[in-house]
Each structure stands twice: as structure tokens, then as C-alpha cells.
Amino acid sequence: xxxxxxxxxxxxxxxxxEQESWLPFASMLMKLPAxxxxxxxxxxxxxxxxxxxxxxxxxxxxxxLRMSDLATTxxxxxxxxxxxxxxxxxxxxxxxxxxxxxGRYTNATLTxxxxxxxxxxxxxxxxxxxxxxVDALSGAELRQLRDISGRVLDRIDPDANPF
Amino acid sequence: xxxxxxxxxxxxxxxxxEQESWLPFASMLMKLPAxxxxxxxxxxxxxxxxxxxxxxxxxxxxxxLRMSDLATTxxxxxxxxxxxxxxxxxxxxxxxxxxxxxGRYTNATLTxxxxxxxxxxxxxxxxxxxxxxVDALSGAELRQLRDISGRVLDRIDPDANPF
DNA sequence: CGACGGTACTTGACGCTTCAAGTCCGGACC
DNA sequence: GGTCCGGACTTGAAGCGTCAAGTACCGTCG
Numbered sequence: 337x338x339x340x341x342x343x344x345x346x347x348x349x350x351x352x353x354e355q356e357s358w359l360p361f362a363s364m365l366m367k368l369p370a371x372x373x374x375x376x377x378x379x380x381x382x383x384x385x386x387x388x389x390x391x392x393x394x395x396x397x398x399x400x401l402r403m404s405d406l407a408t409t410x411x412x413x414x415x416x417x418x419x420x421x422x423x424x425x426x427x428x429x430x431x432x433x434x435x436x437x438x439g440r441y442t443n444a445t446l447t448x449x450x451x452x453x454x455x456x457x458x459x460x461x462x463x464x465x466x467x468x469x470v471d472a473l474s475g476a477e478l479r480q481l482r483d484i485s486g487r488v489l490d491r492i493d494p495d496a497n498p499f
Numbered sequence: 500x501x502x503x504x505x506x507x508x509x510x511x512x513x514x515x516x517e518q519e520s521w522l523p524f525a526s527m528l529m530k531l532p533a534x535x536x537x538x539x540x541x542x543x544x545x546x547x548x549x550x551x552x553x554x555x556x557x558x559x560x561x562x563x564l565r566m567s568d569l570a571t572t573x574x575x576x577x578x579x580x581x582x583x584x585x586x587x588x589x590x591x592x593x594x595x596x597x598x599x600x601x602g603r604y605t606n607a608t609l610t611x612x613x614x615x616x617x618x619x620x621x622x623x624x625x626x627x628x629x630x631x632x633v634d635a636l637s638g639a640e641l642r643q644l645r646d647i648s649g650r651v652l653d654r655i656d657p658d659a660n661p662f
Numbered sequence: 663c664g665a666c667g668g669t670a671c672t673t674g675a676c677g678c679t680t681c682a683a684g685t686c687c688g689g690a691c692c
Numbered sequence: 693g694g695t696c697c698g699g700a701c702t703t704g705a706a707g708c709g710t711c712a713a714g715t716a717c718c719g720t721c722g
Contacts, residue, residue: 347622354633357641360648361632364655366574369528371655383708403671411529416709418672423708440670440717459510468654469524470517473647478520480643484636485523491631492527492534546678566701579679581702586678603687603700 368468375464380457385412387457389420390429393446394454400445402435429453531631538627543620548575550620552583553592556609557617563608565598592616 350358373384380387388410393399401409407417421444424430429450435441446454473481489496513521536547543550551573556562564572570580584607587593592613598604609617636644652659 347625348629349625350628350633353638354641357645357648358628358633360652361644363574364648364651365528365532367655368651369532385708404669411526413710414671415673415711419708419710422672434717438718442671462510462512465513465521466511469651470513470521472650472654475516477643477647477650478517480640481524481647482520484640484644485520485527487635487640488527488531488632489523491635492530548678567699576680577701578681578703582678582680585702597687601688605701 371468372461372464376457376461379460380453382453382457385410386420386424387454387461389417389424390446390450390454391458393430393444394451398445399451400443402441402443403432404441406444424450534631535624535627539620539624542623543616545616545620548573548579549583549587550617550624552580552587553609553613553617554621556593556607557614561608562614563606565604565606566595567604569607587613 369384376382376384376387382390389406392406392409393401403417403421404414407414410417412420421430421432425432429447431445431447432442433445435443470478532547539545539547539550545553552569555569555572556564566577566580566584569584570577573580575583584593584595588595592610594608594610595605596608598606633641
């Protein structure tokens with residue numbers, strides 16, 4: 337049985353109200369990452385993603401993490417992480433070494449210089465996060481944002497563990 | 500008078516509650532654009548940003564816009580837009596011509612093939628926006644998201660006109 | 663104990679964005 | 693009416709991310 341026009345369902349376009357929410361949200365989605373990047377680039381000469389990697393290592397006991405674990409905690413592909421860590425290594429902030437117990441794994445560890453880099457960069461970054469988001473919203477809005485983000489994240493990847 | 504440690508103000512770190520909002524939000528900020536890109540790449544072989552450019556032109560009377568105006572409505576640098584429009588032109592979806600009235604401006608106009616590309620791509624994209632965001636949230640949450648986005652956008656650029 | 667297979671990366675090429683010049687046009691000033 | 697000057701792009705190179713192969717290690721199975 338051939339299917340023709342009458343079978344093609346009309347797309348469910350966004351209503352006026354829905355657009356009024358989606359458009360500003362989409363705009364924020366484009367501009368906020370750029371703004372966060374810009375502050376770190378300007379004040380600390382690192383990208384937001386490089387900061388995330390350094391910061392995550394700095395919060396870990398031993399300041400060391402397997403590449404795979406690091407990749408998932410910063411939501412990146414292993415390939416992306418590998419390139420970034422290579423750059424961080426070249427700048428002297430991270431060192432890589434094969435895991436002694438299992439040669440398949442490789443551990444990334446934050447150097448002393450890397451620790452100092454995080455300490456120097458974090459206050460400015462946190463201040464920008466406050467300025468643009470946290471201090472811009474009320475306590476109620478922050479909670480709403482948490483719930484909304486959780487819903488969306490669950491739709492993107494239902495298997496990822498929630499926060 | 501030399502200023503020393505006691506003058507360096509302690510950074511205002513995020514509280515536990517604030518982190519509980521910020522972390523999921525930051526995660527969404529990284530993953531949602533990737534998810535939207537992935538759908539368009541997979542189903543229509545264009546990037547999200549290329550889609551935005553085509554869609555914006557398609558909504559304009561005459562399907563034509565000056566490069567500068569197009570750049571601001573899609574929140575991009577003129578340079579980025581120029582590169583993208585060049586690619587879209589190569590694919591036959593957009594044409595560029597100097598503005599007849601003022602040779603300094605250049606107009607980008609959507610071709611018939613470009614229009615058809617938008618028509619073909621839009622339903623799948625809208626469906627993904629619904630699946631990941633609009634249909635994932637209640638009406639109240641959508642309104643909260645609109646307000647929150649407005650606040651943040653205003654912090655990023657107080658001079659940009661609101662929606 | 664040697665081949666196989668799967669996991670954990672690493673690498674290289676390609677595409678897109680940014681940044682810094684460069685070009686081109688038109689109004690203003692002399 | 694030439695010469696500035698500033699705005700509107702355009703271009704080329706350099707950096708970052710992705711994708712597809714490649715390598716390296718270890719457990720397993722014949």
C-alpha cells in the first residue's frame with residue numbers, strides 16, 4: 337500500500353508561548369559558553385574545557401585520574417580529552433603515566449604547577465559564574481534551574497547517572 | 500603601602516546548594532548543543548548553526564538579509580558568518596550580492612533549493628527540540644526557563660534588546 | 663602457550679571558529 | 693575632487709574538536 341501525502345503527519349510546530357521560552361533559552365545556550373570561555377581566555381589564557389579538566393583533577397584525592405574516568409566526568413570523548421591533556425602536558429600542568437597495576441590504563445596527574453594554575457584561575461571563574469548566573473537568579477529560580485536541567489539531561493541520556 | 504595577604508579577599512565559592520544547581524546546568528550547557536547538532540548532522544547533514552542561518556533567512560520577507568543583520572540575529576561574528584555563508588553558497592542554498600543601494604553592504608538571499616532544505620530539515624529539528632526540552636518540561640517550567648534565560652542574557656549583554 | 667578479541671587509549675586528517683590583516687566602498691573634510 | 697577615515701565585509705592561518713584508523717596491553721580460549 338503506497339503511502340502518500342495524507343499519511344505525512346503535520347509537524348508539531350512550536351506554539352507562540354513555546355517559542356517565547358525556546359528562543360531566549362536557545363540564545364543563552366549559544367552565548368553563555370562563549371562568555372565563560374572569554375573570561376578564562378582573557379584572565380587565565382586557558383579554555384573553559386581546559387579549566388574543567390584541571391579543576392576536576394585538583395578535586396581528586398592524589399590529584400590523579402584515569403583518562404577514561406576523567407573523560408566521563410567532564411563529558412568529553414576520550415579522543416578530545418587525549419588532545420587536551422597533551423596540550424596541558426606540554427604546558428607542564430599535567431603528567432601522564434601508564435597505570436602500574438594495569439598497563440592498559442593511563443593516569444593523568446596534576447603537577448604542582450597545574451595546581452597553582454587552578455588556584456590562580458578558580459576565583460575569577462567562580463566570580464564570573466556568580467555574575468552571569470548564580471547571583472542573577474533568586475534561590476527559587478536556582479532550584480527551578482536545577483530541576484529543569486535534570487529533566488533535560490535525562491532526555492539526552494537516560495542512562496547517565498543523575499547528580 | 501604594600502598590600503599583602505590580608506588584603507586579598509577570599510573568593511566567594513559556591514555553596515552546596517548553589518553547586519547543586521550549577522553542576523547540572525553546566526552539564527546541560529555542554530550536552531544539549533551537542534545533541535541538537537547530532538540530530539541535524541545525522542538527518543540533514545548540516546550543523547545547527549547552518550540550520551539557524553537558513554531558518555532565519557527563510558523567515559524574512561524576501562528571504563534576504565544583510566550579512567551584518569544576519570550575524571546579529573544568529574549571535575555570530577561577521578567572520579564566522581562569512582565562512583558559513585560561503586559554504587552554504589557552495590552547496591547552492593544561499594546567494595550573495597552587493598546591496599544595490601549601498602555597495603558597502605552585501606545581501607544574502609535564500610535560493611529555492613535553500614528553501615527546500617529548510618522545509619526538509621525543520622520538522623526533524625523541531626521534533627528534537629520538543630523531545631529534549633519543550634515536551635520534557637511543564638508549562639510552568641517553560642515560563643521559568645524563559646525568565647531565567649532572560650536574566651542571564653541581560654547579564655551577558657545588557658545592551659542587547661530583549662525578546 | 664600462542665592466537666584472538668576487547669578495552670583503553672593515541673594519532674592524523676579534516677572541518678569549523680577565531681583572530682588578525684587585508685580589501686573595498688562611501689561620506690566628510692580641505 | 694582628492695584624501696582620509698570608518699564601517700562592512702573577506703580572507704588565511706592557526707587552534708580546537710571529531711571521526712576513523714591505528715597501537716598497545718591483557719584476559720581467554722583452544
